[in-house]
Amino acid sequence: MIRTESLSVRYGSRTVVRDVSLRLRCGRITAIVGPSGCGKTSFLLALNRMIDLVPGAAVAGRVLFQDVDVFDRRNSIAELRRRVGMIFQKPVPFPLSIRANIQLGLKEHGVRNRRDREAMMEQVLRDVGLWDEVSDRLDCLATKLSGGQQQRLCLARALALDPDVLLLDEPCSALDPVAAACVEKLITELSRNRAIAIVTHNLAQARRIADDLAVFWVRDGSGTVIAQGTAEEIFSRPPCPTVSDYLSGRTG
Amino acid sequence: MSEGGAFSRPGARFDRILGAVVWLAAGGIAAVLIWITGDTLQRGLSEVDIAFLTTEPTDAGRRGGIVSVVVSTLMILAVTLTAAVPLALGTAVFLADVSARWSAAAAVVRWSLDVLAAVPSIVFGLFGNALFCVVLGLGYSILSGGLTLACMVLPVMIRTAEQALRSVPAELRMNAAALGLRRTARLWHIEFPAAVPGMAAGLVLGIGRALAETAALIFTAGYATRMPTSVMDSGRALSVHVYELAMNVPMGDRRAAATATILMILVLCITSAASSLLHRRRIFRRSEA
Numbered sequence: 056m057i058r059t060e061s062l063s064v065r066y067g068s069r070t071v072v073r074d075v076s077l078r079l080r081c082g083r084i085t086a087i088v089g090p091s092g093c094g095k096t097s098f099l100l101a102l103n104r105m106i107d108l109v110p111g112a113a114v115a116g117r118v119l120f121q122d123v124d125v126f127d128r129r130n131s132i133a134e135l136r137r138r139v140g141m142i143f144q145k146p147v148p149f150p151l152s153i154r155a156n157i158q159l160g161l162k163e164h165g166v167r168n169r170r171d172r173e174a175m176m177e178q179v180l181r182d183v184g185l186w187d188e189v190s191d192r193l194d195c196l197a198t199k200l201s202g203g204q205q206q207r208l209c210l211a212r213a214l215a216l217d218p219d220v221l222l223l224d225e226p227c228s229a230l231d232p233v234a235a236a237c238v239e240k241l242i243t244e245l246s247r248n249r250a251i252a253i254v255t256h257n258l259a260q261a262r263r264i265a266d267d268l269a270v271f272w273v274r275d276g277s278g279t280v281i282a283q284g285t286a287e288e289i290f291s292r293p294p295c296p297t298v299s300d301y302l303s304g305r306t307g
Numbered sequence: 308m309s310e311g312g313a314f315s316r317p318g319a320r321f322d323r324i325l326g327a328v329v330w331l332a333a334g335g336i337a338a339v340l341i342w343i344t345g346d347t348l349q350r351g352l353s354e355v356d357i358a359f360l361t362t363e364p365t366d367a368g369r370r371g372g373i374v375s376v377v378v379s380t381l382m383i384l385a386v387t388l389t390a391a392v393p394l395a396l397g398t399a400v401f402l403a404d405v406s407a408r409w410s411a412a413a414a415v416v417r418w419s420l421d422v423l424a425a426v427p428s429i430v431f432g433l434f435g436n437a438l439f440c441v442v443l444g445l446g447y448s449i450l451s452g453g454l455t456l457a458c459m460v461l462p463v464m465i466r467t468a469e470q471a472l473r474s475v476p477a478e479l480r481m482n483a484a485a486l487g488l489r490r491t492a493r494l495w496h497i498e499f500p501a502a503v504p505g506m507a508a509g510l511v512l513g514i515g516r517a518l519a520e521t522a523a524l525i526f527t528a529g530y531a532t533r534m535p536t537s538v539m540d541s542g543r544a545l546s547v548h549v550y551e552l553a554m555n556v557p558m559g560d561r562r563a564a565a566t567a568t569i570l571m572i573l574v575l576c577i578t579s580a581a582s583s584l585l586h587r588r589r590i591f592r593r594s595e596a
């Protein structure tokens with residue numbers, strides 16, 4: 056559904072992602088793993104052009120979303136970002152009420168009817184397992200929620216826009232095992248009619264939920280993909296010693 | 308270190324000295340404020356009564372009240388804010404957000420603002436007189452005075468608003484963009500509300516400067532003491548009234564102090580109203596439902 060062709064990302068003169076050709080397919084979860092600082096986040100940022108907002112960043116190569124080049128000037132960035140949703144590594148709720156956090160995007164994308172918005176909000180909050188915790192204080196500031204609740208709120212906020220592709224940057228890093236399991240189950244359900252990329256440092260999690268796997272590694276100072284394929288294949292037959300050491304937890 | 312007990316360290320005395328200096332400085336500032344306020348109130352408060360607040364001045368201000376002067380002051384302030392606030396917001400957005408791609412233009416704007424901020428108010432008065440009163444044909448009027456003050460308060464309002472916008476965390480902007488919010492929506496729903504407390508400070512500074520201004524108004528708003536009927540009338544501001552009574556009207560000192568009292572109360576009321584209005588959570592709720 057979304058694929059890259061020799062995508063490179065540069066910050067100033069430093070290339071941090073080099074020549075990545077990767078495909079995120081509909082109905083599948085692609086786990087992206089690799090050591091810290093190898094360019095996973097930078098890669099995701101390029102997919103929905105969030106990288107445009109990073110001062111000094113430049114991109115080479117192509118990103119095709121449903122066979123359309125996303126860097127083509129004629130396409131609407133706002134619409135691209137609605138359809139390719141993203142959750143950041145660090146959850147940042149807007150300093151608004153919980154309700155406003157979720158409904159702001161809906162309103163901007165043309166859901167005019169208030170009842171519709173309320174219904175969609177309840178649905179996504181239930182999906183992320185937050186409804187019972189916050190339904191009685193929807194008008195409280197979202198920044199007052201706990202870290203894990205904020206992370207789920209940000210997930211709900213993105214889900215409300217019903218994106219076709221979801222880019223998740225460590226969505227479970229601040230969650231307890233119960234909430235993490237709940238989110239994992241949700242991700243699996245969501246993947247039925249979507250393409251999902253999930254960056255994770257938790258290899259057990261990757262093993263549990265991923266259909267496809269991409270291993271990022273730093274080579275010659277910039278991050279690149281050193282292994283990709285179905286998760287089963289790579290976990291059972293790692294293509295090189297670096298990958299097998301990393302996946303078995305001996306390095307990385 | 309032997310007599311100081313188990314936890315004393317060599318540097319502890321400097322901490323205490325620094326503490327004393329800080330307290331002294333803060334105490335000194337507070338004392339000056341209390342002295343100025345107390346002195347003005349003590350001399351002026353006895354003159355203030357209902358009649359003073361509700362009648363127009365007569366006999367060059369020696370008798371009667373100051374109601375028309377208060378009304379003129381408020382009208383001048385209204386003109387100033389109406390002109391300055393939108394301009395300041397627009398320029399601040401340009402400097403904080405848009406200017407990355409127009410750095411030369413931004414540098415020129417910044418430089419102009421710095422120069423503008425350093426210009427003495429009397430020069431603003433002459434400039435306002437030449438431009439608004441003469442060239443634009445507005446004459447000595449509340450409109451001319453208000454617009455002149457707007458030029459004067461713009462630098463401080465723009466700079467504080469720009470600073471406030473810049474201090475909005477970049478992550479907020481990124482998160483808003485990731486939801487496909489357009490730039491205007493981002494500004495309106497996320498960045499402005501988050502920047503409001505900082506902007507309120509700039510607004511209060513601007514109001515304070517406008518209410519305190521005398522020199523620039525003498526040449527532009529004039530000093531008629533009649534009750535103004537429109538912004539095209541000349542009108543005397545409170546600070547101008549204080550100046551006139553104190554300098555040009557024999558036996559006017561007590562009335563000057565009384566007027567100064569009212570001016571101080573007005574400054575206090577307007578600035579605290581402005582900041583509490585802006586700090587209210589209401590603003591954050593706008594984007595709900």
Ligand SMILES: Nc1ncnc2c1ncn2[C@@H]1O[C@H](COP(=O)(O)OP(=O)(O)OP(=O)(O)O)[C@@H](O)[C@H]1O
Pocket residue numbers: 066071090091092093094095096097098109144
């Ligand atoms: N805005 C930026 N400007 C300059 N360099 C950056 C910027 N963001 C990231 N980098 C650099 O790019 C490299 C890749 O960063 P990135 O955040 O993509 O790594 P990551 O794989 O997501 O790491 P982690 O697992 O720790 O999140 C790092 O070396 C980082 O220092």
Ligand SMILES: [Mg+2]
Pocket residue numbers: 095096097144224
């Ligand atoms: Mg990262």
